[in-house]
Amino acid sequence: xxxxxxxxxxxxxxxxxxxxxxxxxxxxxxxxxxxxxxxxxxxxxxxxxxxxxxxxxxxxxxxxxxxxxxxxxxxxxxxxxxxxxxxxxxxxxxxxxxxxxxxxxxxxxxxxxxxxxxxxxxxxxxxxxxxxxxxxxxxxxxxxxxxxxxxxxxxxxxxxxxxxxxxxxxxxxxxxxxxxxxxxxxxxxxxxxxxxxxxxxxxxxxxxxxxxxxxxxxxxxxxxxxxxxxxxxxxxxxxxxxxxxxxxxxxxxxxxxxxxxxxxxxxxxxxxxxxxxxxxxxxxxxxxxxxxxxxxxxxxxxxxxxxxxxxxxxxxxxxxxxxxxxxxxxxxxxxxxxxxxxxxxxxxxxxxxxxxxxxxxxxxxxxxxxxxxxxxxxxxxxxxxxxxxxxxxxxxxxxxxxxxxxxxxxxxxxxxxxxxxxxxxxxxxxxxxxxxxxxxxxxxxxxxxxxxxxxxx
Amino acid sequence: xxxxxxxxxxxxxxxxxxxxxxxxxxxxxxxxxxxxxxxxxxxxxxxxxxxxxxxxxxxxxxxxxxxxxxxxxxxxxxxxxxxxxxxxxxxxxxxxxxxxxxxxxxxxxxxxxxxxxxxxxxxxxxxxxxxxxxxxxxxxxxxxxxxxxxxxxxxxxxxxxxxxxxxxxxxxxxxxxxxxxxxxxxxxxxxxxxxxxxxxxxxxxxxxxxxxxxxxxxxxxxxxxxxxxxxxxxxxxxxxxxxxxxxxxxxxxxxxxxxxxxxxxxxxxxxxxxxxxxxxxxxxxxxxxxxxxxxxxxxxxxxxxxxxxxxxxxxxxxxxxxxxxxxxxxxxxxxxxxxxxxxxxxxxxxxxxxxxxxxxxxxxxxxxxxxxxxxxxxxxxxxxxxxxxxxxxxxxxxxxxxxxxxxxxxxxxxxxxxxxxxxxxxxxxxxxxxxxxxxxxxxxxxxxxxxxxxxxx
Numbered sequence: 001x002x003x004x005x006x007x008x009x010x011x012x013x014x015x016x017x018x019x020x021x022x023x024x025x026x027x028x029x030x031x032x033x034x035x036x037x038x039x040x041x042x043x044x045x046x047x048x049x050x051x052x053x054x055x056x057x058x059x060x061x062x063x064x065x066x067x068x069x070x071x072x073x074x075x076x077x078x079x080x081x082x083x084x085x086x087x088x089x090x091x092x093x094x095x096x097x098x099x100x101x102x103x104x105x106x107x108x109x110x111x112x113x114x115x116x117x118x119x120x121x122x123x124x125x126x127x128x129x130x131x132x133x134x135x136x137x138x139x140x141x142x143x144x145x146x147x148x149x150x151x152x153x154x155x156x157x158x159x160x161x162x163x164x165x166x167x168x169x170x171x172x173x174x175x176x177x178x179x180x181x182x183x184x185x186x187x188x189x190x191x192x193x194x195x196x197x198x199x200x201x202x203x204x205x206x207x208x209x210x211x212x213x214x215x216x217x218x219x220x221x222x223x224x225x226x227x228x229x230x231x232x233x234x235x236x237x238x239x240x241x242x243x244x245x246x247x248x249x250x251x252x253x254x255x256x257x258x259x260x261x262x263x264x265x266x267x268x269x270x271x272x273x274x275x276x277x278x279x280x281x282x283x284x285x286x287x288x289x290x291x292x293x294x295x296x297x298x299x300x301x302x303x304x305x306x307x308x309x310x311x312x313x314x315x316x317x318x319x320x321x322x323x324x325x326x327x328x329x330x331x332x333x334x335x336x337x338x339x340x341x342x343x344x345x346x347x348x349x350x351x352x353x354x355x356x357x358x359x360x361x362x363x364x365x366x367x368x369x370x371x372x373x374x375x376x377x378x379x380x381x382x383x384x385x386x387x388x389x390x391x392x393x394x395x396x397x398x399x400x401x402x403x404x405x406x407x408x409x410x411x412x413x414x415x416x417x418x419x420x421x422x423x424x425x426x427x428x429x430x431x432x433x434x435x436x437x438x439x440x441x442x443x444x445x446x447x448x449x450x451x452x453x454x455x456x457x
Numbered sequence: 458x459x460x461x462x463x464x465x466x467x468x469x470x471x472x473x474x475x476x477x478x479x480x481x482x483x484x485x486x487x488x489x490x491x492x493x494x495x496x497x498x499x500x501x502x503x504x505x506x507x508x509x510x511x512x513x514x515x516x517x518x519x520x521x522x523x524x525x526x527x528x529x530x531x532x533x534x535x536x537x538x539x540x541x542x543x544x545x546x547x548x549x550x551x552x553x554x555x556x557x558x559x560x561x562x563x564x565x566x567x568x569x570x571x572x573x574x575x576x577x578x579x580x581x582x583x584x585x586x587x588x589x590x591x592x593x594x595x596x597x598x599x600x601x602x603x604x605x606x607x608x609x610x611x612x613x614x615x616x617x618x619x620x621x622x623x624x625x626x627x628x629x630x631x632x633x634x635x636x637x638x639x640x641x642x643x644x645x646x647x648x649x650x651x652x653x654x655x656x657x658x659x660x661x662x663x664x665x666x667x668x669x670x671x672x673x674x675x676x677x678x679x680x681x682x683x684x685x686x687x688x689x690x691x692x693x694x695x696x697x698x699x700x701x702x703x704x705x706x707x708x709x710x711x712x713x714x715x716x717x718x719x720x721x722x723x724x725x726x727x728x729x730x731x732x733x734x735x736x737x738x739x740x741x742x743x744x745x746x747x748x749x750x751x752x753x754x755x756x757x758x759x760x761x762x763x764x765x766x767x768x769x770x771x772x773x774x775x776x777x778x779x780x781x782x783x784x785x786x787x788x789x790x791x792x793x794x795x796x797x798x799x800x801x802x803x804x805x806x807x808x809x810x811x812x813x814x815x816x817x818x819x820x821x822x823x824x825x826x827x828x829x830x831x832x833x834x835x836x837x838x839x840x841x842x843x844x845x846x847x848x849x850x851x852x853x854x855x856x857x858x859x860x861x862x863x864x865x866x867x868x869x870x871x872x873x874x875x876x877x878x879x880x881x882x883x884x885x886x887x888x889x890x891x892x893x894x895x896x897x898x899x900x901x902x903x904x905x906x907x908x909x910x911x912x913x914x
């Protein structure tokens with residue numbers, strides 16, 4: 001860019017020598033001014049909150065689509081470590097990333113640009129942060145704000161679009177849905193959920209086969225703890241491990257259902273008596289009637305370290321001491337949401353489509369919206385991209401419908417299965433080299449800062 | 458079989474009417490007698506101990522190969538739930554399983570015929586059990602004993618071959634190596650290990666990408682606990698997550714190295730300061746200098762249940778309280794050894810080859826041996842099937858070589874990498890239906906019992 005300006009100056013100098021040239025120079029200058037005026041706005045993209053196996057697929061959708069519309073969108077700048085990258089004016093120039101790198105984002109788990117857990121306060125509480133964002137966007141000629149996250153970031157996105165108008169630097173803010181928690185409203189599901197659901201369903205099936213073959217003389221119960229502090233979407237996916245052609249005795253513990261130790265142990269006992277073994281899928285959010293999480297043991301070990309025992313260890317201890325049944329337990333934690341190697345193809349496709357649609361919406365002039373997955377039919381499974389106004393997305397949490405949990409509180413209904421099965425369908429394996437998946441890392445070239453003074457988070 | 462005998466009787470009756478026919482009848486009878494005498498011996502196959510993602514591939518190797526040599530091996534009977542199936546005369550007739558089912562065993566994790574944790578005592582202590590085995594084998598005309606397991610079952614296998622000779626009913630006993638622990642001697646590696654190693658390497662890479670993208674404002678350390686009570690083979694596989702083209706800061710805690718809290722925390726701190734994050738792979742067998750496992754917390758929760766907190770929870774508490782670093786932890790447990798969806802192709806091929814070789818050895822008249830993987834070269838990786846005498850396998854545990862662990866005790870050396878990398882190479886995906894892997898279950902038709910009286914285990 002600097003080189004071009006120099007050339008322009010030289011040209012202008014030469015042209016000053018004759019009247020005819022002067023006119024020409026004027027015309028050129030005018031033309032140039034016009035070009036500058038029409039120079040397309042840049043875009044800002046950031047990843048927010050807990051990452052998923054497919055959030056980078058959305059990033060690829062955003063960047064690849066923007067690259068196809070260079071007349072409308074200049075450069076996509078990504079926030080380093082999410083929205084704090086914008087606050088700190090720490091921007092990554094995605095135009096420095098190769099075509100191959102951006103393509104490889106589609107099969108790379110985690111947040112390639114860095115994510116963050118940083119919730120902007122309300123406008124009233126901290127207007128300074130919002131103003132800073134718009135100041136940074138203005139400095140870098142950013143007219144598009146693509147925010148890839150869950151409920152909180154939808155809210156931030158909404159506020160940006162409102163405030164930027166007020167501040168006279170209108171920014172088109174589009175939210176790109178992402179969350180393993182599957183709790184955004186309007187959209188059929190949230191990209192990220194399908195893959196974690198597939199991981200949980202596959203892992204539960206595999207471990208159930210394992211415990212089933214050991215049960216005669218050894219382990220009779222297998223317990224796996226999965227994510228989902230507030231909603232049982234992920235735990236429900238454990239139920240998909242059992243199908244008509246491969247039935248498996250599974251007890252699911254949902255955060256939606258108050259934990260009843262007696263009833264639970266009776267259910268485990270019944271299943272072990274009938275099938276010889278059983279599996280338990282327990283959500284990290286399962287709690288006692290008084291609201292305490294099962295996982296909160298409040299214990300310290302001999303060295304004074306807090307015992308961060310999960311719900312699985314509590315369930316395990318209970319089954320051992322009350323039923324005397326040998327059991328094994330696993331806690332999937334990050335493994336479940338990072339497991340790109342077993343991602344759902346449907347989920348990857350949706351994640352990419354959401355990123356792509358976000359850019360297309362922006363180009364069409366939409367603002368303050370979020371692309372959604374709209375389900376058309378279940379059999380065959382068909383869906384299309386829809387659009388939701390952020391005003392209806394922000395601060396609305398979608399809970400699991402009551403009719404997705406069986407009456408006894410330990411299983412999933414047919415309705416739940418009908419909803420969930422298409423979301424785990426299809427495999428989309430990453431490429432491998434020497435037995436290892438080839439995940440990409442970005443170069444992450446910084447955009448030179450334009451603002452003076454430091455911003456304190 | 459019963460129908461054939463009837464036909465034979467009728468024929469003999471008719472032929473009694475003339476002298477010529479009498480002679481003919483005599484000849485037929487002779488021929489029949491000879492056929493009975495030559496009827497090939499049946500085989501017994503059993504799965505032993507903790508199952509793996511590929512032990513059923515060995516079963517497929519045994520059964521498919523035996524089916525190709527019906528002139529030498531009659532029917533393969535499998536022990537229901539391992540060796541106790543033989544003791545209880547609870548045999549599964551594998552000839553009732555379809556070609557498709559046996560083929561599908563190759564991609565099905567767990568022990569399809571049931572496994573058990575049941576160690577036969579020494580001959581001196583419980584000769585009765587060994588005698589019972591041989592009695593059952595005699596009753597079912599079993600001349601081949603294929604035992605698919607680790608060190609203990611190699612020992613049982615060895616004793617069977619010795620004792621059967623003594624008891625005048627010689628049985629060819631062939632051990633088929635299997636164990637995720639990778640601790641059998643002579644063989645380059647144990648089928649089952651390559652797949653668990655691949656799971657741990659892939660999962661560690663994925664979760665490390667995850668924590669790396671969260672580290673700026675949130676989780677800085679990810680901890681995963683893996684199997685391996687006595688040896689660090691599986692923990693070492695975590696080191697494969699980091700390669701020259703994808704470096705990852707990883708601290709490995711081996712059972713071979715006495716845990717030193719101060720040194721460990723300093724290492725984590727150093728890595729987090731340098732890279733912003735780090736991953737810890739901790740073996741369940743890590744112990745304090747006094748021999749106590751880290752996992753032994755000796756705690757009980759408010760309900761009096763024992764807290765079966767794993768090593769990961771202890772490490773997590775320590776990092777939180779001593780370094781103040783937010784961390785997440787996972788315990789892979791059965792997920793790691795059941796993860797057929799991410800099995801190593803090399804491992805699957807080896808597991809199948811071991812089963813196949815066992816039958817071929819038997820046909821050639823070998824006894825008291827175990828097929829082995831013999832490594833020919835590293836680059837390119839080449840191997841062949843070898844043979845080891847059980848006398849040299851039984852009661853020998855292969856530990857990890859000292860030069861596989863880095864001097865600081867927290868990583869793997871190049872020698873370890875050279876050894877391990879080929880074992881996780883290649884993918885061998887199971888077939889999927891509606892997003893779920895299609896694992897097979899056997900029909901498991903029982904062989905009618907021939908012995909009277911019950912045997913008490």
